[in-house]
Amino acid sequence: MSLIESEWFTEIFERNTAFSVRYSKKLYGQNSEFQKIEIFDTEVMGRVLILDGCFMVTEKDTFIYHEMLVHPAMNVLKDPRKVVVIGGGDGGAVTEIVKYPGVESVTLCEIDPMVVASCKEYLPEISAGLADGRVTVVNEDGAVFIRNFEQELDLVLVDSTDPVGPGTVLFETPFFKAIRRSLKRGGVAVFQTESPLLMESVFRAAVKDLRTVFGSDKARPYVATIPSYPGALWSFTFCSEERNPLNDSPRTLVPFLEGRLRFYDENVHRAAFALPVFVRNLISGQR
Amino acid sequence: MSLIESEWFTEIFERNTAFSVRYSKKLYGQNSEFQKIEIFDTEVMGRVLILDGCFMVTEKDTFIYHEMLVHPAMNVLKDPRKVVVIGGGDGGAVTEIVKYPGVESVTLCEIDPMVVASCKEYLPEISAGLADGRVTVVNEDGAVFIRNFEQELDLVLVDSTDPVGPGTVLFETPFFKAIRRSLKRGGVAVFQTESPLLMESVFRAAVKDLRTVFGSDKARPYVATIPSYPGALWSFTFCSEERNPLNDSPRTLVPFLEGRLRFYDENVHRAAFALPVFVRNLISGQR
Numbered sequence: 224m225s226l227i228e229s230e231w232f233t234e235i236f237e238r239n240t241a242f243s244v245r246y247s248k249k250l251y252g253q254n255s256e257f258q259k260i261e262i263f264d265t266e267v268m269g270r271v272l273i274l275d276g277c278f279m280v281t282e283k284d285t286f287i288y289h290e291m292l293v294h295p296a297m298n299v300l301k302d303p304r305k306v307v308v309i310g311g312g313d314g315g316a317v318t319e320i321v322k323y324p325g326v327e328s329v330t331l332c333e334i335d336p337m338v339v340a341s342c343k344e345y346l347p348e349i350s351a352g353l354a355d356g357r358v359t360v361v362n363e364d365g366a367v368f369i370r371n372f373e374q375e376l377d378l379v380l381v382d383s384t385d386p387v388g389p390g391t392v393l394f395e396t397p398f399f400k401a402i403r404r405s406l407k408r409g410g411v412a413v414f415q416t417e418s419p420l421l422m423e424s425v426f427r428a429a430v431k432d433l434r435t436v437f438g439s440d441k442a443r444p445y446v447a448t449i450p451s452y453p454g455a456l457w458s459f460t461f462c463s464e465e466r467n468p469l470n471d472s473p474r475t476l477v478p479f480l481e482g483r484l485r486f487y488d489e490n491v492h493r494a495a496f497a498l499p500v501f502v503r504n505l506i507s508g509q510r
Numbered sequence: 511m512s513l514i515e516s517e518w519f520t521e522i523f524e525r526n527t528a529f530s531v532r533y534s535k536k537l538y539g540q541n542s543e544f545q546k547i548e549i550f551d552t553e554v555m556g557r558v559l560i561l562d563g564c565f566m567v568t569e570k571d572t573f574i575y576h577e578m579l580v581h582p583a584m585n586v587l588k589d590p591r592k593v594v595v596i597g598g599g600d601g602g603a604v605t606e607i608v609k610y611p612g613v614e615s616v617t618l619c620e621i622d623p624m625v626v627a628s629c630k631e632y633l634p635e636i637s638a639g640l641a642d643g644r645v646t647v648v649n650e651d652g653a654v655f656i657r658n659f660e661q662e663l664d665l666v667l668v669d670s671t672d673p674v675g676p677g678t679v680l681f682e683t684p685f686f687k688a689i690r691r692s693l694k695r696g697g698v699a700v701f702q703t704e705s706p707l708l709m710e711s712v713f714r715a716a717v718k719d720l721r722t723v724f725g726s727d728k729a730r731p732y733v734a735t736i737p738s739y740p741g742a743l744w745s746f747t748f749c750s751e752e753r754n755p756l757n758d759s760p761r762t763l764v765p766f767l768e769g770r771l772r773f774y775d776e777n778v779h780r781a782a783f784a785l786p787v788f789v790r791n792l793i794s795g796q797r
Contacts, residue, residue: 225515226528233513233530239554241513243520243528267526267708284707287743287786420571420737421554448735448743450707455742456574456735485788494781499574501772 232263232271234278236421236453242278244268244451250345255337257389262345268451270346272313274338274384278451280313285349288415290487291447291495292459293319294480296378296411298473298492299466303377304328307405309365309393311382312338318352320380322483329358332369334389336362366392372405379405381414386425394429399436403462411463412437416444418454419502426458430506437462445495446502447486458502469496519550519558521565523708523740529565531555531738537632542624544676549632555738557633559600561625561671565738567600567636575702576636577774578734578782579746580606581767583665583698585760585779586753590664591615594692596652596680598669599625605639607667609770616645619656621676623649653679659692666692668701673712681716686723690749698750699724703731705741706789713745717793724749732782733789734773745789756783 233243246263261273269282304327308316312333320329342350379402384390402412416429433442442462449457461468473489520530533550548560556569591614595603599620629637666689671677689699703716720729729749736744748755760776
């Protein structure tokens with residue numbers, strides 16, 4: 224069976240595997256200064272955002288990614304006030320963060336203004352949080368922008384693309400060090416750290432470098448299933464010198480989140496840190 | 511970008527999504543009495559078994575599926591003696607089961623002898639357990655075969671294909687009842703119950719029917735990531751009138767499994783039963 228190019232969008236991953244979605248309409252297609260941006264309407268995955276040929280957001284499964292990027296750290300912090308998101312121009316992470324009434328400011332640093340603009344237009348539910356009065360959007364290089372902060376932030380979320388193109392610097396040690404420096408005492412940073420199944424070496428290197436920067440037992444990976452991403456078994460890494468995501472984990476979900484989340488709760492929190500044996504083995508000897 | 515049909519195998523799921531793997535060689539392709547069987551050699555996913563156009567086994571990720579089908583129940587049972595596997599002609603489930611020295615007999619009931627023969631030839635590591643002296647292979651309809659047993663089995667594993675073609679009866683209530691009848695007191699049955707994300711209605715119906723047969727709180731779904739299956743977020747359902755997979759869960763892995771598993775351990779066991787909120791909601795009101 225073949226896929227007709229005018230009907231199917233296909234992401235080919237490293238010339239070896241591919242994920243395709245049949246679309247009913249191409250809603251948007253532009254080349255920005257940084258990347259090619261496309262948005263399609265599809266029946267089963269809803270609207271999908273593609274950057275440089277890679278699935279970034281689908282309305283069907285993006286709740287898993289954004290909830291698992293945001294809520295483990297937010298719930299451990301209990302009452303974070305000042306948050307920075309690097310990348311994440313779709314606004315999905317911000318939309319989760321502004322659910323917490325105690326948050327005072329959220330700065331989204333997305334290098335590409337066309338990503339933000341196109342998502343505001345075509346992915347209104349996912350980007351809804353960007354309209355919150357506590358949110359500021361800046362279009363700068365996240366690796367430069369983060370250097371403006373010193374012991375100031377409660378939470379930094381690195382919602383990067385893969386380590387190619389503009390996303391490369393977001394996987395490098397100088398950036399990790401700048402993030403550590405930006406955090407208040409007791410602060411937390413969470414990084415998306417790719418698939419331990421299909422991007423084994425990127426995952427290993429990221430965790431190793433984060434452990435070098437934050438401390439050998441202070442960078443803790445956790446996992447979730449993101450069906451539209453290559454490998455589907457996806458990782459995030461929770462970094463904090465003072466907070467332990469398991470010892471300080473929530474016993475119950477904060478009441479204002481009841482009924483507002485589709486993936487995350489206090490049990491899913493603990494489960495996410497129970498790493499599959501092969502994932503644990505990939506990073507053993509690194510602590 | 512397009513996928514050349516002589517280089518890529520593509521599974522199209524319900525005309526809406528597709529997963530493709532580039533292959534170096536087609537090793538096998540035959541139509542059996544029941545289905546079309548194909549085996550390809552691929553670089554990134556290893557050898558892959560395709561039945562009627564659907565990924566069944568890949569050397570890259572099948573350890574997740576087979577370990578998560580087999581070990582949660584085996585570890586709760588502690589010392590199962592008599593096991594039946596319905597479906598699973600690739601032998602992967604049996605290969606996990608024969609790791610337990612206390613097991614006295616394993617009967618694999620696979621309707622299609624050509625699946626067993628082709629997997630023995632082309633997937634030797636996955637099917638290795640079939641050569642164990644305690645294993646018997648019968649080629650019968652599992653829904654009929656299971657009626658031979660009454661309060662006799664410690665464990666039944668239903669390693670079915672999707673509920674189409676020969677696999678349909680394995681999702682029907684009379685089959686579920688026959689399985690319940692086949693189990694000893696204290697016995698366990700585990701069913702693969704499809705993706706709660708992309709096959710929502712099949713998942714819901716299967717859990718509902720299993721709860722009707724085994725008891726409202728005696729059929730407990732759990733999840734794992736299977737990247738090569740549609741939806742990737744996959745479910746199994748643990749059914750037992752006497753055993754509770756969490757209360758009776760292993761505190762430590764049995765010593766003879768140390769270092770022999772790549773996905774499952776006692777923490778992964780508990781984590782698998784922490785259902786994502788939307789999965790719990792899909793089946794709430796059913797207990």
